[in-house]
Amino acid sequence: xxxxxxxxxxxxxxxxxxxxxxxxxxxxxxxxxxxxxxxxxxxxxxxxxxxxxxxxxxxxxxxxxxxxxxxxxxxxxxxxxxxxxxxxxxxxxxxxxxxxxx
Amino acid sequence: xxxxxxxxxxxxxxxxxxxxxxxxxxxxxxxxxxxxxxxxxxxxxxxxxxxxxxxxxxxxxxxxxxxxxxxxxxxxxxxxxxxxxxxxxxxxxxxxxxxxxxxxxxxxxxxxxxxxxxxxxxxxxxxxxxxxxxxxxxxxxxxxxxxxxxxxxxxxxxxxxxxxxxxxxxxxxxxxxxxxxxxxxxxxxxxxxxxxxxxxxxxxxxxxx
Amino acid sequence: xxxxxxxxxxxxxxxxxxxxxxxxxxxxxxxxxxxxxxxxxxxxxxxxxxxxxxxxxxxxxxxxxxxxxxxxxxxxxxxxxxxxxxxxxxxxxxxxxxxxxxxxxxxxxxxxxxxxxxxxxxxxxxxxxxxxxxxxxxxxxxxxxxxxxxxxxxxxxxxxxxxxxxxxxxxxxxxxxxxxxxx
Amino acid sequence: xxxxxxxxxxxxxxxxxxxxxxxxxxxxxxxxxxxxxxxxxxxxxxxxxxxxxxxxxxxxxxxxxxxxxxxxxxxxxxxxxxxxxxxxxxxxxxxxxxxxxxxxxxxxxxxxxxxxxxxxxxxxxxxxxxxxxxxxxxxxxxxxxxxxxxxxxxxxxxxxxxxxxxxxxxxxxxxxxxxxxxxxxxxxxxxxxxxxxxxxxxxxxxxxxxxxxxxxxxxxxxxxxxxxxxxxxxxxxxxxxxxxxxxxxxxxxxxxxxxxxxxxxxxxxxxxxxxxxxxxxxxxxxxxxxxxxxxxxxxxxxxxxxxxxxxxxxxxxxxxxxxxxxxxxxxxxxxxxxxxxxxxxxxxxxxx
Numbered sequence: 001x002x003x004x005x006x007x008x009x010x011x012x013x014x015x016x017x018x019x020x021x022x023x024x025x026x027x028x029x030x031x032x033x034x035x036x037x038x039x040x041x042x043x044x045x046x047x048x049x050x051x052x053x054x055x056x057x058x059x060x061x062x063x064x065x066x067x068x069x070x071x072x073x074x075x076x077x078x079x080x081x082x083x084x085x086x087x088x089x090x091x092x093x094x095x096x097x098x099x100x101x102x
Numbered sequence: 103x104x105x106x107x108x109x110x111x112x113x114x115x116x117x118x119x120x121x122x123x124x125x126x127x128x129x130x131x132x133x134x135x136x137x138x139x140x141x142x143x144x145x146x147x148x149x150x151x152x153x154x155x156x157x158x159x160x161x162x163x164x165x166x167x168x169x170x171x172x173x174x175x176x177x178x179x180x181x182x183x184x185x186x187x188x189x190x191x192x193x194x195x196x197x198x199x200x201x202x203x204x205x206x207x208x209x210x211x212x213x214x215x216x217x218x219x220x221x222x223x224x225x226x227x228x229x230x231x232x233x234x235x236x237x238x239x240x241x242x243x244x245x246x247x248x249x250x251x252x253x254x255x256x257x258x259x260x261x262x263x264x265x266x267x268x269x270x271x272x273x274x275x276x277x278x279x280x281x282x283x284x285x286x287x288x289x290x291x292x293x294x295x296x297x298x299x300x301x302x303x304x305x306x307x308x309x310x311x
Numbered sequence: 312x313x314x315x316x317x318x319x320x321x322x323x324x325x326x327x328x329x330x331x332x333x334x335x336x337x338x339x340x341x342x343x344x345x346x347x348x349x350x351x352x353x354x355x356x357x358x359x360x361x362x363x364x365x366x367x368x369x370x371x372x373x374x375x376x377x378x379x380x381x382x383x384x385x386x387x388x389x390x391x392x393x394x395x396x397x398x399x400x401x402x403x404x405x406x407x408x409x410x411x412x413x414x415x416x417x418x419x420x421x422x423x424x425x426x427x428x429x430x431x432x433x434x435x436x437x438x439x440x441x442x443x444x445x446x447x448x449x450x451x452x453x454x455x456x457x458x459x460x461x462x463x464x465x466x467x468x469x470x471x472x473x474x475x476x477x478x479x480x481x482x483x484x485x486x487x488x489x490x491x492x493x494x
Numbered sequence: 495x496x497x498x499x500x501x502x503x504x505x506x507x508x509x510x511x512x513x514x515x516x517x518x519x520x521x522x523x524x525x526x527x528x529x530x531x532x533x534x535x536x537x538x539x540x541x542x543x544x545x546x547x548x549x550x551x552x553x554x555x556x557x558x559x560x561x562x563x564x565x566x567x568x569x570x571x572x573x574x575x576x577x578x579x580x581x582x583x584x585x586x587x588x589x590x591x592x593x594x595x596x597x598x599x600x601x602x603x604x605x606x607x608x609x610x611x612x613x614x615x616x617x618x619x620x621x622x623x624x625x626x627x628x629x630x631x632x633x634x635x636x637x638x639x640x641x642x643x644x645x646x647x648x649x650x651x652x653x654x655x656x657x658x659x660x661x662x663x664x665x666x667x668x669x670x671x672x673x674x675x676x677x678x679x680x681x682x683x684x685x686x687x688x689x690x691x692x693x694x695x696x697x698x699x700x701x702x703x704x705x706x707x708x709x710x711x712x713x714x715x716x717x718x719x720x721x722x723x724x725x726x727x728x729x730x731x732x733x734x735x736x737x738x739x740x741x742x743x744x745x746x747x748x749x750x751x752x753x754x755x756x757x758x759x760x761x762x763x764x765x766x767x768x769x770x771x772x773x774x775x776x777x778x779x780x781x782x783x784x785x786x787x788x789x790x791x792x793x794x795x796x797x798x799x800x801x802x803x804x805x806x807x808x809x810x811x812x813x814x815x816x817x818x819x820x821x822x823x824x825x826x827x828x829x830x831x832x833x834x835x836x837x838x839x840x841x842x843x844x845x846x
Contacts, residue, residue, distance in 0.1 A: 003318045008355065009420045011322050015329055017413035022333040024405030030384050034332055034345055037376065041352045052359045053428065058438045062447055064364045065439065068371050069454050073461035075376040079383040080465035086387045110823060117808060124550045124807040134553040339643060343590060346636055366622050366629045374632025374665065378658055381639050385655065436621055436682060
């Protein structure tokens with residue numbers, strides 16, 4: 001076996017599908033967030049792999065770095081929302097929080 | 103804002119002051135006593151474990167009666183010249199180191215020693231027996247004692263029992279009650295080198311009744 | 312050959328815990344499994360010669376996002392073993408959709424003739440730093456603004472009516488940390 | 495690594511080894527060496543800690559184990575800890591409980607890889623050395639959280655939560671304080687950072703300008719908090735949380751935490767030495783005869799002593815004071831140091 005671009009893309013596809021499944025099937029908001037993180041990581045692996053194999057430049061890595069930063073910001077805000085949700089509704093299950101007001 | 107910087111300054115300066123003090127202590131000679139190797143010299147009137155000098159005691163029972171916690175057990179049999187002491191024991195489980203017994207002893211036999219470190223594994227061993235069954239019974243009457251070689255006449259005759267305060271120089275030399283001979287052999291020999299009679303050895307195996 | 316072995320190990324380290332993340336009934340276990348997925352992904356980046364990204368991944372994801380996730384999980388008191396009520400009606404569509412997406416992706420990956428060649432790894436830090444200050448100066452500044460907004464937003468969201476909350480500071484901790492990592 | 499390979503090549507019978515075999519030999523030697531140093535520093539520093547504490551409080555510390563001043567106390571303690579029963583609480587999360595000490599130890603052990611002991615003598619000469627060290631030590635945070643959660647004990651969980659909050663908060667001033675130095679060297683490579691400080695005590699980064707000097711103390715305070723030692727030992731607070739996140743651990747697993755704590759202590763001290771205090775360079779030319787690694791380690795031990803001195807002097811701070819100190823005092827000052835040092839370097843033309 002010679003490790004090439006398709007291998008990385010396959011791993012990334014697997015991670016993306018798993019993340020998608022988690023986002024769709026998890027009820028826990030934090031679980032959904034974990035799914036999102038998996039998907040972002042899948043995208044990142046693609047970015048870096050393409051930058052290494054196809055682009056032959058640093059741009060893919062730059063994008064990956066920005067994705068990581070934005071993921072961190074997203075996680076901070078999302079988890080703050082989860083905590084606020086927990087405080088106001090007493091649950092973190094995304095499907096039970098449906099009303100627009102308390 | 104000024105307060106903010108004032109706080110920072112105060113924190114830094116006070117931390118530095120504290121650090122200065124502790125670093126000085128590193129050079130200072132430690133005050134710790136290396137306890138089992140060195141021992142503290144007790145003040146003269148320190149109330150350590152009570153010791154009874156069996157060569158003087160005439161089992162008058164005053165100490166036992168005065169004891170507020172009834173920790174002194176004295177048993178004797180016979181009357182007058184045949185009165186023999188069979189047991190003299192002090193229960194240190196109860197003793198409160200009040201010194202009432204020593205202050206009122208008319209023979210000056212019972213004293214507070216400077217011993218303080220008799221740790222034991224069993225409460226029963228804290229009942230110190232001052233009589234050795236090997237020595238047999240001790241006569242209480244003075245004449246009988248002298249006959250039997252139990253009474254050691256002192257050079258200086260004491261007509262009256264002295265209060266323990268004045269007696270303390272003597273008490274310094276007074277032997278420690280050798281609790282368990284194997285527990286602190288060198289401790290006892292240190293505190294009371296010129297120690298006395300064999301009768302002092304308590305018998306632990308008797309235990310407390 | 313050794314390289315292939317390392318790749319396989321890293322791939323397993325990434326994918327197997329990811330499965331655990333998705334299917335574990337215990338959300339805390341899922342969180343800790345995410346740690347291994349992230350480590351595996353960092354390993355893959357390092358394998359690809361993107362050492363800066365790998366270490367940023369460690370710093371930001373493992374040291375930041377994951378701690379936040381675990382904090383949130385621990386503070387939102389879910390009873391042991393999240394109850395999976397509702398049964399199949401949620402799983403079947405999700406599984407079908409995810410499988411479909413994977414099938415499409417896999418089809419694309421296998422169908423396309425990738426003619427990329429591996430570029431030998433080289434030092435990337437200096438290049439990334441130079442790029443951040445030249446070509447990517449606008450995204451860089453933009454991202455720092457986003458981080459600032461996220462930090463303030465998280466702090467306000469989490470803030471109780473009157474009293475300050477320590478969690479808010481943790482949230483803030485993360486975002487500033489990430490900002491600093493980048494700068 | 496290269497120095498080690500050269501050393502191996504000098505030994506008899508190694509001339510015909512292949513490059514890969516050489517590399518593996520050097521790497522495993524380095525790993526064994528690292529672990530030995532780590533275990534040794536845990537043993538030496540426990541004794542040192544007790545002795546320093548003793549002398550600061552005008553007493554002796556351990557005196558009886560071993561003939562001379564209780565030198566064998568730490569060894570005896572280690573043997574005792576290893577001989578203890580390994581208990582896993584019935585309600586604990588067994589997998590996480592067993593894995594947490596490994597993760598904590600891994601986090602501190604991985605960081606040792608990039609420490610520059612002597613010229614060319616570093617296990618992994620990474621371009622991102624310093625950044626790598628800071629990134630890898632964040633594994634410790636996860637390990638602490640894991641231990642606290644898995645113990646299923648409220649004190650452990652409190653300790654872990656406090657520890658994680660404290661460690662992620664203080665990582666920021668810790669990393670920020672090193673940025674002026676990185677601006678001076680223009681490199682994150684640990685070897686480069688040390689090489690840039692050649693030539694006597696005045697060339698050490700701590701004395702380069704006033705901002706780096708302040709940054710050093712910021713680093714020092716943050717490193718105390720990062721290693722969870724007094725006055726910032728919030729996670730362990732033996733008087734309120736009994737022992738924090740390792741309350742349920744016994745025997746070998748506790749020894750892992752213990753080892754990691756002292757390894758971390760030495761690690762942050764060594765980082766302070768090679769970033770600010772000249773690494774392996776002797777302070778004065780007349781001390782140049784010493785082997786570089788020895789100079790490095792002696793400086794590290796002196797930093798550890800400073801750490802212990804602080805620990806046994808200052809009382810523990812409150813949690814809110816701790817966070818206040820980090821967010822409202824240390825981060826602004828560290829940022830100020832970065833900016834100020836940057837301006838100074840630009841005006842003097844030293845900026846790389």
